[in-house]
Amino acid sequence: MPYDVLVIGSGASGLAAAVSAERAGASVALAAKGSLQSCNSAKAQGGIQAAFGEDDSPEIHAQDVWASSHETADRRLVEILTSEAPSAIHWLEDVGVEFTRDNGGYRLARCGGATRKRLLQVGDRTGHAITKALRAAVASSATTTHTNAPLSELVPTEHGWRARVGDHELEAATVVLAAGGRCYREAEERGELTTNHPGATGEVTQIALDLGAEARDLDALQYHPNGGAWPETMQGYSIPETTRAYGAVLLNADGEEFTDSLGPRDAVSQAIVDEVAKGKGVETPDGRPAVYLDTTRISEGDANISLPYMLRRYRGGGIDPLREPLLTYPVLHYQNGGLVIDEHGETTLEGLFACGEIAGGTHGRNRMMGNSLLECTVFGRRAGKAAAEKAKA
Numbered sequence: 416m417p418y419d420v421l422v423i424g425s426g427a428s429g430l431a432a433a434v435s436a437e438r439a440g441a442s443v444a445l446a447a448k449g450s451l452q453s454c455n456s457a458k459a460q461g462g463i464q465a466a467f468g469e470d471d472s473p474e475i476h477a478q479d480v481w482a483s484s485h486e487t488a489d490r491r492l493v494e495i496l497t498s499e500a501p502s503a504i505h506w507l508e509d510v511g512v513e514f515t516r517d518n519g520g521y522r523l524a525r526c527g528g529a530t531r532k533r534l535l536q537v538g539d540r541t542g543h544a545i546t547k548a549l550r551a552a553v554a555s556s557a558t559t560t561h562t563n564a565p566l567s568e569l570v571p572t573e574h575g576w577r578a579r580v581g582d583h584e585l586e587a588a589t590v591v592l593a594a595g596g597r598c599y600r601e602a603e604e605r606g607e608l609t610t611n612h613p614g615a616t617g618e619v620t621q622i623a624l625d626l627g628a629e630a631r632d633l634d635a636l637q638y639h640p641n642g643g644a645w646p647e648t649m650q651g652y653s654i655p656e657t658t659r660a661y662g663a664v665l666l667n668a669d670g671e672e673f674t675d676s677l678g679p680r681d682a683v684s685q686a687i688v689d690e691v692a693k694g695k696g697v698e699t700p701d702g703r704p705a706v707y708l709d710t711t712r713i714s715e716g717d718a719n720i721s722l723p724y725m726l727r728r729y730r731g732g733g734i735d736p737l738r739e740p741l742l743t744y745p746v747l748h749y750q751n752g753g754l755v756i757d758e759h760g761e762t763t764l765e766g767l768f769a770c771g772e773i774a775g776g777t778h779g780r781n782r783m784m785g786n787s788l789l790e791c792t793v794f795g796r797r798a799g800k801a802a803a804e805k806a807k808a
């Protein structure tokens with residue numbers, strides 16, 4: 416039986432699209448390569464941006480995105496991203512996400528490249544909380560889910576699309592691609608560490624490109640400035656950027672600050688690489704390059720509220736971040752570019768939508784932290800709704 420909407424991927428963007436399509440009256444199927452939990456979204460820690468501060472506005476948020484992207488983002492998409500951010504947060508609250516609060520309001524942090532405090536958090540497991548709530552919303556809906564069902568073939572038909580997902584052949588009037596980026600595969604090819612989950616291999620982007628969909632900025636991959644460098648168990652872990660928001664600074668071997676620790680991601684990553692190249696870095700016990708992230712400057716109160724998972728992970732590895740600095744080095748993290756979409760998430764192929772990390776334009780060539788979970792919510796909702804409406808039409 417054909418579905419109205421088929422969603423590929425169970426990260427924040429796919430789940431948001433499925434919920435939104437179903438609420439718009441569509442029959443929905445969702446297929447994921449592994450389990451529903453296996454995705455980058457669930458690993459996201461730091462938080463999600465939205466202009467709630469008294470000195471802030473969606474326009475200032477948009478200006479920060481534009482500047483961080485080095486004026487390469489699609490302004491149309493940026494405006495939607497930032498103007499719909501507050502309502503996206505309330506939508507997430509309606510599905511059950513409880514953001515950390517301070518004195519009644521949201522606890523807001525300033526992240527790299529931002530001129531205002533704008534980052535909402537759920538402790539330091541924001542992505543886990545968001546995907547858990549969205550999975551529950553999907554589970555309580557009529558959406559059919561297929562796990563261990565990788566998309567391997569997508570063919571346009573007279574009435575929409577035929578897709579092979581695992582052993583199943585499904586038909587749907589419209590398809591939403593929400594299969595994330597390719598940094599895991601890219602890191603394996605480069606012999607580097609990555610923060611990504613093993614399913615981030617990019618074959619769905621290739622399927623869309625083979626069908627003739629347009630893409631942009633696919634060469635622009637992002638390094639997270641603070642990959643864990645030591646202990647071994649923390650290599651590839653992304654030390655939340657909120658450590659720097661709450662006072663941690665980057666130091667070289669001589670204990671000197673060498674960069675603005677709250678600069679845009681690409682600038683901070685490059686500064687670390689340059690400092691090490693100048694011979695001012697340190698070495699991990701297994702010979703990897705690193706600099707110090709002085710987390711001892713974070714107050715215990717902030718750490719306990721906003722960094723409990725990070726503390727637990729490091730203390731489990733024998734290092735207390737509140738007593739000694741961490742060793743860190745940039746690590747492959749995010750695919751900035753992707754499939755070209757319009758403001759409803761439709762690609763350049765009719766009836767084929769894309770949202771989340773697989774789509775390009777919203778961040779241009781350099782994403783700010785906290786805007787990806789936001790993009791997944793804002794454009795996941797939009798793509799799901801538009802795909803449902805197009806299917807009905």
Ligand SMILES: Cc1cc2nc3c(=O)[nH]c(=O)nc-3n(C[C@H](O)[C@H](O)[C@H](O)COP(=O)(O)OP(=O)(O)OC[C@H]3O[C@@H](n4cnc5c(N)ncnc54)[C@H](O)[C@@H]3O)c2cc1C
Pocket residue numbers: 423424425426427428429446447448449451453454455456457458459460461462463541542564565566567593594595596610611612614615616617618619653748749770771772773784785786787788789791
């Ligand atoms: C460690 C880490 C920390 C992060 N921290 C933050 C943060 O604090 N704030 C922020 O905004 N962003 C953060 N990000 C980035 C953000 O989490 C992701 O970019 C975003 O969640 C991607 O969501 P997505 O839905 O597009 O893709 P994903 O969440 O990666 O989901 C992709 C889905 O597609 C499925 N899939 C892949 N290929 C196929 C296929 N062939 N067939 C079927 N299904 C397929 C996968 O199995 C998965 O279900 C972080 C990322 C990482 C890795």
